[in-house]
Amino acid sequence: MKPPSYLVAILVVGFCFALRIPLEADPVSHILVQLPLLAWSGVLITPNGTGRRSEWNRGGVATLLVAFFTIIFWMLPRSIDAVLSSPTMELAKFITLPFGVGAPLAIGWARAHPLLRGIIKAEVVSMLGVLAFLYIHAPVRICNAYLVSDQHRLGYGFLFLALGLSVFWIAPLFIVHTKRAVMPTKTPATA
Amino acid sequence: MQMTVLAIALFLMALIAYFFIAAIWASGAGQTMKNAERTRSRFILVLLAVGAVVTIVSLKSWPHSVAVTGPSTTVNVTGLQWAWDIDTEEVPIGHPIIFNTHAADVTHGFGVTDPDGRLLVQTQVMPGYVNQVKYTFDRPGTYKVICLEYCGAAHHDMISEFKVVAQSGAEQ
Amino acid sequence: MIKAKHQPQEAAVKFTMLLAGVVLLLMMVFGFIMRAAQGGMIEIDQALFYQIMTAHGAGMVGTAGLTGISILWYFTGRYVPLLAGVFWTFLGLFLTGVVLILGSIFIGGYAGAWTFLFPLPAMSGGFWSNEAAATFLLGYIFIGVAFLLLHLEIARKLIAAYGSIGGALAWPLAFGNGRAENAPPPTVVAAMASTLFNVMGIVVGATVLVSSLVNLMIPDFAVNALLAKNMIFFFGHVFINASIYMAVIAVYEILPEYLGKPWKTTRPFAIAWTMVFLFVLAVYPHHLLQDVAMPAWALIMGQVVSYLSGIPLLAVTAFSLLVYLRQSRVMYWDLASALLVLGVAGWSIGSAPAIIDGMIAVNKVMHNTQWVPGHFHIYLLLGEVAITFGFMAWLVKDPREKGLNILDLAGFAVYLLGGVGFTLMFLISGALSVPRRWAVHVPEWFLQDRLATGFALLVILGALLFVVSYAQGLRKKRTR
Amino acid sequence: MKAFLASLAVLIAGSVLFFKATDGLQALTAEGARRLAVQREAPMVSSFMLETMKGSAEPLPGAPGKAVMVEFIYTTCPTICQSAGGDMARLRDLVIAEGLGDRVRLFSVSFDPDVDDVSHLARYGELHHADGEVWTIARPTVNDLPALLKAFGVVVIKGDPDTFGGYEHNTAIHVISPTGQLSSIVDTDDFDGALEALKRTLS
Known part of the structure; x- marks a missing residue:
C-alpha cells in the first residue's frame, strides 16, 4: 500500500524542519537537498489534474512563471544568507x-x-552550468554564512546535477518504445 | 615549413578536385562499378594507416615542450591592450629562449616573426595563465612580436621588437 | 524521386531562403570591404573595420545555421509532420536576435568578434560599452533558443516515428543485424545526428553566454578564461559544423532526382553518421592547439579527431557521390545539381588544409594566420553556401527546363572562379605569415589582398545572379 | 487572452519582486546589500570600548571630530588578514600623505579576543608597522563582541579545518564619519575608494 501523498509531503517538510540546523550548516545540503525536498512536497500535495481546465493557465505558462520567479528569488545568495539570520525568512522559505x-x-x-x-529542460541544464561556472570560479565569497571552499563544493554540486539531469533526460530517448514506433521505419515509398 | 605545408595542401586539394572532375566528366555514362564497396574499405584503411603514421611522426617530440638541457634564457612578456611589454631587448643566438607570456587584460596571441616577416612560433596568452613557449634563434637580426589573437580595436598595432645578437651577452 | 509522406512547409522555407540569400550578399559585401581595406584600396576607420568583421562573422555563421536548419526542416518534413508554428516562432526569435546583434555592433559599437572571447566583451578599451556587449550576447541567446526550439520539435517527432534516438540514427543497421531496407532514410539519420550535437552545443553555449552576461553586469563573478574559451569553441565549432552537416541533407534528397537513383542508408553510411556525431563533439580542442595550458591529451585528441573527421566525409559522403555520378545513366547538369556537387567538392577539398592546420606542429606557425579563414572559406563559400544556393535553385526549378541557361552558367562560372581565387589568396597569405583579423596590412601583403578583392567581386556577382534568379523563380512559380 | 493576461501579471509581479529583492538589481549578495544599505542610510554606530595593542582603553568610534576607519581581523590568521594588514599599512601611509593623519583614526579590530590578547595585538602591529599613532590594533571585550559585529554587519564563521583557515568573514574597510555614522564599506585593497569615502565624510 502506498501512503497518501500528502502524508509523504508532511513527512518531507517535517524532515526538512527537524533537521534544518544540520541541513543548513552546509550549503550543498541546504541548496541541493533541503530546497528541492521542500519544492517536492509542493508537488506531492497537488492532486493530479488540478486546474486542468482553467483558462487563466492555458499551456501552464502562468503557473510555470510563478515557479520561475520564486526559484529566481531563492537563487539570490542574499536570500540564502537572510534565511540563516532571520526566522521570518526561514518561515517564508518553508x-x-x-x-x-x-x-x-x-x-x-x-x-x-x-x-x-x-526548452525548460535545456535551460535548466544550462543554468545549472552557469551556477557551477560562477560558484567554482568566484573569487569573492558569495554567501557570508558559508566558506569559500563550501562555495566551490556547491559549484561542483551544480555541475554534477546538470550532468545527472542531462543523462536522466536523454537516456530514455535511446530506449526503443515499440508502441510508439507506429510509423514504418522504412524509407517512404520510392517511385 | 610554411611553403612545404602550402605545397602539400595544394597537392591534396588538387587530388581531391581531380577525383571530382573525373567523376563529373564520367557522369551519365552509366559505368558499372562492382568493386565500389571494396574500394571504399581499402580507401578507409589507407586513410587510417596514413593517419597513424602522421600522428606518430608529428607528435613524437611534443611540439609545446619547453624542456631544456644546457644553457637557456628566459624572457618575460606581458600582453596588454595594445602593446607588448618585453623585459629583454636582446636575446642570444644559438640556445633556447623560453618566453613566459602573461596577459594583463584580455586574451592575446604571442607570435614571433623573423626579419623577413616569417612567423616562427606562437602561443596564446591568457589572463590568469603563464603560457610558455620555446624557440632557438639561429640568425641575428631584429625580430618582431605580433598579436595573433583578436584583442580589440588596435589589435593590429600590437607590435614590438627585440634583437637577436651573436655574442652571448644576456646569457644566464 | 522520393514521394513525400508529408508535405514540407514550402512557403516558410522559401521565404527564409530569400531572406538568407539577401543577407549572404550583404555579408559578402562586408567581406569585400574588409579585403579592399586590407589591400589599401579604400580607407576605413579601424574601429569600423572590426565592427564589420564582427558583423561578418556573426552574420555568416548565423546565416549558415539558418540555411542549414531550413534545409533540414524542409526535408525532414517529408518524413514526419512538423508544426508550422514552430518554424515561424523560430524565425521570429532568430530575427529578434539578429536585430539585437546588428544594433549592438552598428549602434553600440560592439566589435568583440563573433567569438566573444572572454573577457574581451567586458574590456573594450573604451570602444564599446558593457551594455553593447550584453546586447550582443543577448542576441546570441535569442538565436540559441530559436534553434533549440526547432531541434526539439525535430527530435521529438523523429523519436516518435523511429522509436528512439538509436532508431533514427539507424543503429540497428550500423551496429546490429538490422537490414538496410528497414533503416530510416539518410535525411532522418543526418537530421537526428545534427540535432543531437547542435542541442548539446547550444546548451553549453547558453551556459557560457549567460556566465559572460553575469560577468558583464557583476564583474565580481569572474569567469575562468580558459574554461570559457573551451566552452565558446565547443559551442562555435559544433554550431558551424552542424550548419554544414544539416545542409548536406539537400544533397541526399535532391541529387537522386538527377542521378535517377535514391541515396540509400547503407551500413557505412549509418556508422559514418554516428562517428560524425562523436567527432563533432570531440574535435573542438583543435581550436585550442596554441593554449599550452590545456592538458596534452586534449590537444592530441584535437589533432587526431580532426584527422578522423575527414574519413566519414571523404570515404562516405564524397566517395558515394562520386560512385553515384559514375554509375548514373541519366545525370544532367543544371544550376541546382552543379552547385550541390560543387558543395560536396568544396567541403571535401577544404578539409585538406583544415586537417593539416589541425596538426599541433603546423598550427604553431599557421594558427590565426590567414590560413585559417582560407580553409574555412573553402568549405563555407564553396561548400555550405554553394549547397544553399543549389537548394534555392532547386526550390524554384522549372521542371520543363533541363540544363544550364547562359545566366546560370555565367553565375556558376564567376562564383566558382571567384571562390577559388578568393580562398587561394587566403591560403597563400597564410603561408606567407599574414595574420588574420588585422584591420591594417603592410604593403608587402597588398598583392594578395587586392587580388582577393577582385575575386570577392566575382563571388558577389555570381551570388547576385543566383539570388536574382531565385527571386524571379519565386515570382514565376507563383504566376504559373 | 485570459492566459496571456495571467502570464503578463505574473511576469510583472515577478519582475517587481526581483527588482525589490535586489535593491534595483544592485545587490545580489548579502555583502552587496550591506554596503548599499550603509551608503544609503549611514546608520549611527553605538560606542564600544576597545583595548589597544598598547594596553590602553579607547572608544570606537573615537574622539569627536575624527573620522574612523575600521577593519576586522584575527591575528592568528594565516592568509587574508595578513594581506589585509599590509593593505591597512598602505592605507595609513596614503592617509598621512594626503595630510589627513590628524583627522582620522585607523583600527584593526580583532574578533577573536579570547586568543588575541595584548601581546598578540602588539606582535601583529609590529609585523605590519602599526605604531599606534594613526593606526592601532585593538580588541573588544568578549561580552561586547556580538553587538559590535552586528553593528557593523560582519559575519564570522569557523573556517575549514583542513585548510588551516581559522575563521572566514566578510573582510572590508568600514568608514565612520566624525559624527559617528557608518558611511561607507569598501574592499580592503580599494585604496582610492577608501580615501574618497574618507574625504566625503570629512568635508
Missing part, C-alpha cells in the same frame, strides 16, 4: 517553496506543451 515552486510547477508542467518542456 511556505514559498512548496506553494510557490512545487505546486505551480506540478500544475504548469502537466499542461505545458512538449516543446516548452524541452
Whole structure:
C-alpha cells in the first residue's frame, strides 16, 4: 500500500524542519537537498489534474512563471544568507517553496506543451552550468554564512546535477518504445 | 615549413578536385562499378594507416615542450591592450629562449616573426595563465612580436621588437 | 524521386531562403570591404573595420545555421509532420536576435568578434560599452533558443516515428543485424545526428553566454578564461559544423532526382553518421592547439579527431557521390545539381588544409594566420553556401527546363572562379605569415589582398545572379 | 487572452519582486546589500570600548571630530588578514600623505579576543608597522563582541579545518564619519575608494 501523498509531503517538510540546523550548516545540503525536498512536497500535495481546465493557465505558462520567479528569488545568495539570520525568512522559505515552486510547477508542467518542456529542460541544464561556472570560479565569497571552499563544493554540486539531469533526460530517448514506433521505419515509398 | 605545408595542401586539394572532375566528366555514362564497396574499405584503411603514421611522426617530440638541457634564457612578456611589454631587448643566438607570456587584460596571441616577416612560433596568452613557449634563434637580426589573437580595436598595432645578437651577452 | 509522406512547409522555407540569400550578399559585401581595406584600396576607420568583421562573422555563421536548419526542416518534413508554428516562432526569435546583434555592433559599437572571447566583451578599451556587449550576447541567446526550439520539435517527432534516438540514427543497421531496407532514410539519420550535437552545443553555449552576461553586469563573478574559451569553441565549432552537416541533407534528397537513383542508408553510411556525431563533439580542442595550458591529451585528441573527421566525409559522403555520378545513366547538369556537387567538392577539398592546420606542429606557425579563414572559406563559400544556393535553385526549378541557361552558367562560372581565387589568396597569405583579423596590412601583403578583392567581386556577382534568379523563380512559380 | 493576461501579471509581479529583492538589481549578495544599505542610510554606530595593542582603553568610534576607519581581523590568521594588514599599512601611509593623519583614526579590530590578547595585538602591529599613532590594533571585550559585529554587519564563521583557515568573514574597510555614522564599506585593497569615502565624510 502506498501512503497518501500528502502524508509523504508532511513527512518531507517535517524532515526538512527537524533537521534544518544540520541541513543548513552546509550549503550543498541546504541548496541541493533541503530546497528541492521542500519544492517536492509542493508537488506531492497537488492532486493530479488540478486546474486542468482553467483558462487563466492555458499551456501552464502562468503557473510555470510563478515557479520561475520564486526559484529566481531563492537563487539570490542574499536570500540564502537572510534565511540563516532571520526566522521570518526561514518561515517564508518553508511556505514559498512548496506553494510557490512545487505546486505551480506540478500544475504548469502537466499542461505545458512538449516543446516548452524541452526548452525548460535545456535551460535548466544550462543554468545549472552557469551556477557551477560562477560558484567554482568566484573569487569573492558569495554567501557570508558559508566558506569559500563550501562555495566551490556547491559549484561542483551544480555541475554534477546538470550532468545527472542531462543523462536522466536523454537516456530514455535511446530506449526503443515499440508502441510508439507506429510509423514504418522504412524509407517512404520510392517511385 | 610554411611553403612545404602550402605545397602539400595544394597537392591534396588538387587530388581531391581531380577525383571530382573525373567523376563529373564520367557522369551519365552509366559505368558499372562492382568493386565500389571494396574500394571504399581499402580507401578507409589507407586513410587510417596514413593517419597513424602522421600522428606518430608529428607528435613524437611534443611540439609545446619547453624542456631544456644546457644553457637557456628566459624572457618575460606581458600582453596588454595594445602593446607588448618585453623585459629583454636582446636575446642570444644559438640556445633556447623560453618566453613566459602573461596577459594583463584580455586574451592575446604571442607570435614571433623573423626579419623577413616569417612567423616562427606562437602561443596564446591568457589572463590568469603563464603560457610558455620555446624557440632557438639561429640568425641575428631584429625580430618582431605580433598579436595573433583578436584583442580589440588596435589589435593590429600590437607590435614590438627585440634583437637577436651573436655574442652571448644576456646569457644566464 | 522520393514521394513525400508529408508535405514540407514550402512557403516558410522559401521565404527564409530569400531572406538568407539577401543577407549572404550583404555579408559578402562586408567581406569585400574588409579585403579592399586590407589591400589599401579604400580607407576605413579601424574601429569600423572590426565592427564589420564582427558583423561578418556573426552574420555568416548565423546565416549558415539558418540555411542549414531550413534545409533540414524542409526535408525532414517529408518524413514526419512538423508544426508550422514552430518554424515561424523560430524565425521570429532568430530575427529578434539578429536585430539585437546588428544594433549592438552598428549602434553600440560592439566589435568583440563573433567569438566573444572572454573577457574581451567586458574590456573594450573604451570602444564599446558593457551594455553593447550584453546586447550582443543577448542576441546570441535569442538565436540559441530559436534553434533549440526547432531541434526539439525535430527530435521529438523523429523519436516518435523511429522509436528512439538509436532508431533514427539507424543503429540497428550500423551496429546490429538490422537490414538496410528497414533503416530510416539518410535525411532522418543526418537530421537526428545534427540535432543531437547542435542541442548539446547550444546548451553549453547558453551556459557560457549567460556566465559572460553575469560577468558583464557583476564583474565580481569572474569567469575562468580558459574554461570559457573551451566552452565558446565547443559551442562555435559544433554550431558551424552542424550548419554544414544539416545542409548536406539537400544533397541526399535532391541529387537522386538527377542521378535517377535514391541515396540509400547503407551500413557505412549509418556508422559514418554516428562517428560524425562523436567527432563533432570531440574535435573542438583543435581550436585550442596554441593554449599550452590545456592538458596534452586534449590537444592530441584535437589533432587526431580532426584527422578522423575527414574519413566519414571523404570515404562516405564524397566517395558515394562520386560512385553515384559514375554509375548514373541519366545525370544532367543544371544550376541546382552543379552547385550541390560543387558543395560536396568544396567541403571535401577544404578539409585538406583544415586537417593539416589541425596538426599541433603546423598550427604553431599557421594558427590565426590567414590560413585559417582560407580553409574555412573553402568549405563555407564553396561548400555550405554553394549547397544553399543549389537548394534555392532547386526550390524554384522549372521542371520543363533541363540544363544550364547562359545566366546560370555565367553565375556558376564567376562564383566558382571567384571562390577559388578568393580562398587561394587566403591560403597563400597564410603561408606567407599574414595574420588574420588585422584591420591594417603592410604593403608587402597588398598583392594578395587586392587580388582577393577582385575575386570577392566575382563571388558577389555570381551570388547576385543566383539570388536574382531565385527571386524571379519565386515570382514565376507563383504566376504559373 | 485570459492566459496571456495571467502570464503578463505574473511576469510583472515577478519582475517587481526581483527588482525589490535586489535593491534595483544592485545587490545580489548579502555583502552587496550591506554596503548599499550603509551608503544609503549611514546608520549611527553605538560606542564600544576597545583595548589597544598598547594596553590602553579607547572608544570606537573615537574622539569627536575624527573620522574612523575600521577593519576586522584575527591575528592568528594565516592568509587574508595578513594581506589585509599590509593593505591597512598602505592605507595609513596614503592617509598621512594626503595630510589627513590628524583627522582620522585607523583600527584593526580583532574578533577573536579570547586568543588575541595584548601581546598578540602588539606582535601583529609590529609585523605590519602599526605604531599606534594613526593606526592601532585593538580588541573588544568578549561580552561586547556580538553587538559590535552586528553593528557593523560582519559575519564570522569557523573556517575549514583542513585548510588551516581559522575563521572566514566578510573582510572590508568600514568608514565612520566624525559624527559617528557608518558611511561607507569598501574592499580592503580599494585604496582610492577608501580615501574618497574618507574625504566625503570629512568635508
